[in-house]
Amino acid sequence: xxxANYQAPAPQSEGSRGLQRPRWSSxxxxxxxxxxxxxxxxxxxxxxIISVSILLLISSAVCADNLASSQCGPATAVHVSAAPTTxxxxxxxxxxxxxxxxxxxRWSCNGGDGTSASCFAISGLPVTxxxxxxxxxxxxxxxxxxxxxxxxxxxxxxxxVALSLxxxxxxxxxxxxTPNNSTHxxxxxxxxxxxxxxxxxxxxxxxxxxxxLIVQQDDANxxxxxxxxxxxxxxxxxxxxxxxxPFTFLEEPVENGSNLYLRISRSGSxxxxxxSYNLNAWVYDPKRTGAYGYDENGRPSMSFxxxxxASSIGLYAENAPADGSSYAFVANVAxxxxxxxxxxxFQGAPYPPQPTPPQINLxxxxxxxxxxxxxxxxxxxxxxxxxxxxxxxxxAYSLNGGTEVDVSWGETGDRLVEPxxxxxxIDYPLLNPGRNNLxxxxxxxxxxxxxxxxxxxxxxxxxxxxxxxFHCGFSKYHE
Numbered sequence: 373x374x375x376a377n378y379q380a381p382a383p384q385s386e387g388s389r390g391l392q393r394p395r396w397s398s399x400x401x402x403x404x405x406x407x408x409x410x411x412x413x414x415x416x417x418x419x420x421i422i423s424v425s426i427l428l429l430i431s432s433a434v435c436a437d438n439l440a441s442s443q444c445g446p447a448t449a450v451h452v453s454a455a456p457t458t459x460x461x462x463x464x465x466x467x468x469x470x471x472x473x474x475x476x477x478r479w480s481c482n483g484g485d486g487t488s489a490s491c492f493a494i495s496g497l498p499v500t501x502x503x504x505x506x507x508x509x510x511x512x513x514x515x516x517x518x519x520x521x522x523x524x525x526x527x528x529x530x531x532x533v534a535l536s537l538x539x540x541x542x543x544x545x546x547x548x549x550t551p552n553n554s555t556h557x558x559x560x561x562x563x564x565x566x567x568x569x570x571x572x573x574x575x576x577x578x579x580x581x582x583x584x585l586i587v588q589q590d591d592a593n594x595x596x597x598x599x600x601x602x603x604x605x606x607x608x609x610x611x612x613x614x615x616x617x618p619f620t621f622l623e624e625p626v627e628n629g630s631n632l633y634l635r636i637s638r639s640g641s642x643x644x645x646x647x648s649y650n651l652n653a654w655v656y657d658p659k660r661t662g663a664y665g666y667d668e669n670g671r672p673s674m675s676f677x678x679x680x681x682a683s684s685i686g687l688y689a690e691n692a693p694a695d696g697s698s699y700a701f702v703a704n705v706a707x708x709x710x711x712x713x714x715x716x717x718f719q720g721a722p723y724p725p726q727p728t729p730p731q732i733n734l735x736x737x738x739x740x741x742x743x744x745x746x747x748x749x750x751x752x753x754x755x756x757x758x759x760x761x762x763x764x765x766x767x768a769y770s771l772n773g774g775t776e777v778d779v780s781w782g783e784t785g786d787r788l789v790e791p792x793x794x795x796x797x798i799d800y801p802l803l804n805p806g807r808n809n810l811x812x813x814x815x816x817x818x819x820x821x822x823x824x825x826x827x828x829x830x831x832x833x834x835x836x837x838x839x840x841x842f843h844c845g846f847s848k849y850h851e
Contacts, residue, residue: 441483496562558686653792730822
């Protein structure tokens with residue numbers, strides 16, 4: 373069942389797209405104008421009518437005064453770093469200010485005649501919104517952009533209540549490009565560092581459906597990170613638009629899933645991106661730097677350098693025609709979370725959760741044996757998965773007390789299929805005969821450490837020369 377439906381209003385000639393002036397102020401001006409008109413003409417009327425005119429004048433003046441007796445002050449709708457204490461009301465008495473963390477902060481201005489005005493202020497940082505607990509979209513936080521049959525709603529889904537961004541099918545192009553014809557919901561921010569996370573509970577499945585995050589300077593300059601699919605293969609996709617010209621800095625084939633967590637972090641002109649399917653195994657590897665710089669597994673960077681005077685951040689859903697027509701798509705979003713200044717309580721539990729160190733799971737145990745049947749390959753492979761709800765900054769191994777060697781982790785388009793998968797390749801000649809001690813260490817963003825110790829048993833046997841008869845399916849050994 374739909375809980376709330378929020379269609380973007382038509383663009384106005386004054387102000388930003390989709391924004392309208394408050395109607396009550398225009399109505400007050402009309403009332404005042406009519407009162408003045410009546411006052412000018414009443415002197416020519418007969419005495420009996422003059423009394424009626426005066427009565428009408430008094431009535432109109434009372435209406436105008438009522439509107440002005442409770443009015444928000446200059447602190448309203450501005451970006452502040454803490455709850456405002458001054459400038460709350462231009463008229464009326466201010467209530468206490470509610471809100472915590474980075475807002476939004478709300479209060480009311482109460483007139484002596486029983487009227488009341490609702491007021492709010494927000495910070496310049498991205499503000500957390502848990503859509504699963506919303507009954508309506510918060511208009512002081514979000515500006516919706518929905519046109520051409522698109523819609524932005526709060527819906528009940530199989531995963532609970534979610535923000536739903538809908539793009540219809542047909543022949544129109546609803547891409548998050550220039551112009552941005554996608555369905556998107558934007559929140560104004562100041563041009564400063566931030567770190568945000570969002571959770572999509574929808575899966576792209578048909579050609580050219582997509583969903584993700586946008587950070588925008590203006591309509592021609594923005595950065596977007598998301599996922600799209602060709603119908604056969606999904607891709608994590610990062611694009612920077614500069615004066616309307618796109619530059620793709622990330623396009624990596626991925627597994628896809630019905631739960632997608634995205635993170636964008638900004639530090640000056642440095643941008644960092646990450647994603648996960650389960651909030652526990654994150655992909656970003658800080659060893660990878662520079663757009664389309666590749667690591668040893670052929671995986672492009674998820675970091676990027678770009679000067680951008682950010683003014684808003686938001687969420688989008690998109691589609692585009694494939695073979696003449698596009699596939700309708702609904703992107704469902706559970707939350708939008710500010711990780712730099714998170715709420716103390718989020719989705720029914722204290723937040724952030726108690727930190728836990730990285731976990732390393734070894735697929736084939738802690739005591740593998742190699743070379744029992746000779747040495748058929750150069751590399752000894754120690755396979756596993758590393759997980760952390762915070763994110764991994766480094767994964768490395770040390771063999772027999774030697775220098776640490778960096779190890780990359782998945783998801784990649786070739787060898788490492790899942791987020792957090794790793795393969796520690798050890799050159800076989802580096803192993804001593806018999807027992808070898810291997811220590812694998814994972815470090816997260818809070819400098820917490822998780823370790824696993826592996827005892828590699830190198831039996832170093834020599835099976836001699838042999839041939840294999842593939843036709844019969846068995847080996848013939850020749851000593």
